[in-house]
Structure formats: C-alpha cells, structure tokens
Amino acid sequence: MFSLFKTKPEAEKLQKKYELLMQEWHSLLNVNRKKSDQKFAEAQEILNKIDSLNSN
Template sequence: MFGLFKSKSEIEKLQLKYEKLMKEWHRLSTINRSKSDQIYAEAQEVMNKIEALKQ
C-alpha cells in the first residue's frame, strides 16, 4: 500500500521492457522468424543498457 505511488527506477523500467520484448520474441519465433530476430536485437539493446546502468 505504501509503495503504491513509488516511482520505478530506470533499471526497473528497462527490466519490464526487456521481459515484454522477450515474451514477444518467443511468441514470434514460430510465426515470423525475421520479426522475431528484430525483437531479439531490441531486447539485447535493452539488456546492454541495464548492464551499463548497474555498473
């Protein structure tokens, strides 16, 4: 309840975006391989940003 209005950190926002992209990547992996590869590349960019912020 008290954390209801707590804003998320940049890392938390990026982690949520990464998880969303990975779910989309997995869903597309059997449907559209080229789109799946594009989504995976985006997810890797987000992961690189997360790693850079952690250091």
C-alpha cells in the same frame, strides 16, 4: 509516506520492457523469423542498457 507517487528506478522499468520483448520474441519465433530477430535485437539493446546502469 505516499508510495503511490514514487517512481520506479530506470533499471526496473528497463527490466520489465526486456521481459515483454523476450515474450514477444518467443511467440514470434515459429511464426515470423524476421520479426522475431528484430524483437531479439531490441531486447539485447535494452539488456545492454541495464548492464550499463548496473555497472555505475
């Protein structure tokens, strides 16, 4: 009845976090290569978690 109290699925939360990390990665790409590589690695870890959730 109240959609206000419903929580988002874990995969949806991870997808949003992945998108934010990819935006940060893209903005850091030409400024600081080391930080951009770290953001990309974090995004890949989250993508792996999303894939594992979707395969279950």
